[in-house]
């Protein structure tokens with residue numbers, strides 16, 4: 001069974017902004033009482049998560065007694081806002097800027113005395129909030145077959161859409177209103193994100209046998225995605241969670257499409273995809289399926305990342321003009337394997353529970369086995385490092401201890417006053433530390449015993465290796481940003497923002513390609529610099545994939561990124 005995931009699935013800009021505002025506020029001021037006025041977004045799992053972080057929902061303004069109040073992404077009416085302000089509470093406005101735009105359109109129309117028709121569901125919180133701006137009178141029109149009598153036959157009328165309406169329905173309602181009163185001023189305020197999502201599910205419905213729509217049952221835009229798919233005549237099912245999927249649903253299905261509403265978090269979509277994959281695997285057979293499974297396992301168990309560590313070491317040795325031998329490659333591979341496995345186990349199912357549920361489950365079931373494997377590979381790496389030289393042994397020992405300390409925490413009872421009780425808590429620490437570890441192991445560890453090898457080429461190869469690993473890890477952080485934010489892990493994208501991280505990655509990639517080529521041209525390194533520089537631009541393709549498909553299969557993604565490092569190593573040696 002083939003699984004196709006919609007590019008547009010997942011949080012829209014407005015929902016992401018609202019959830020980020022709430023989580024960032026809670027993270028920066030954990031003692032502050034925070035409530036949301038009404039549900040922040042329409043997704044029960046996300047609301048449950050906010051509740052677990054102490055962010056409660058209050059339905060009635062009269063029940064708000066103090067603290068900080070977050071206004072939901074759908075916005076509220078000006079009258080409700082005034083009531084909140086009169087309470088003297090601190091207000092954080094998480095209204096989506098696109099909803100704000102509709103509020104302004106209605107406000108201006110009302111100032112000109114125009115009656116306002118909002119094409120949307122009367123009971124939807126966005127429509128209720130918008131209606132508060134229609135001071136010259138207004139009504140909601142949900143359907144072309146249910147045009148309200150209140151629409152005046154004379155005078156000017158302003159028609160807007162609830163941001164998540166179907167364009168086709170909106171146009172039909174406008175035509176009906178025009179027939180009643182031709183003085184219609186239409187503003188198509190359907191949000192682009194909604195439009196793209198609906199268009200994509202329409203195209204997807206033509207190419208699959210079943211569409212799975214993931215999202216809250218109370219989410220209007222999710223419901224509309226289901227309507228669009230069904231209107232195309234394809235079987236479609238709306239689920240809130242993976243538990244609602246059964247193998248019977250997929251009987252005779254060869255191609256399945258998965259999409260999600262604007263308020264569905266990535267981790268919920270990943271859980272649904274994992275379940276679909278699980279069902280597909282139980283029925284799929286054949287060589288392609290077996291190869292795919294072996295590929296997934298190789299990446300999931302960090303064997304592929306270990307090969308990437310060895311590849312990076314080969315490239316660094318070749319850059320320095322040192323013969324590539326098996327021992328330093330094995331040390332790197334074992335170091336990478338043991339560090340990743342042990343940190344995965346020590347970290348427990350924290351952020352990975354949200355970022356990669358399949359991986360979290362895989363490790364939860366085999367903790368003991370992987371602990372033994374991780375420790376054994378640490379010892380084996382140390383033994384091999386000793387064969388390279390005593391300083392290699394000391395350096396590796398230091399790195400392994402640092403790696404072990406990274407996830408270890410000081411006891412809360414004695415160190416409660418400290419801002420960070422583990423290295424893991426230091427904001428943005430993970431990515432540079434991983435880069436430093438891999439970079440040192442690939443370029444410094446093999447040469448540290450011989451001062452004659454401490455050349456400028458060693459410096460260039462360290463910079464190249466550390467930058468490549470920094471790049472790879474920071475891009476993974478971008479992919480994992482929702483889960484990391486939920487568990488309060490401050491990665492680089494959370495610290496400096498998505499835009500700045502993207503800019504940083506692009507400049508770093510430019511530097512990574514120029515540095516080895518320039519070093520080779522100046523004779524600082526061997527001609528390997530040219531080959532490495534030729535392989536690295538493929539990272540740009542990975543970056544492009546990220547900008548278009550932020551929900552691409554996590555294992556495939558990691559496989560490609562580490563595959564580039566393996567190819568860089570092979571190219572250098574060959």
Ligand code: SF4
Pocket residue numbers: 012013014015073096097098099163164191192193194221262
């Ligand atoms: Fe904003 Fe559009 Fe998302 Fe609604 S669907 S919250 S208008 S971005």
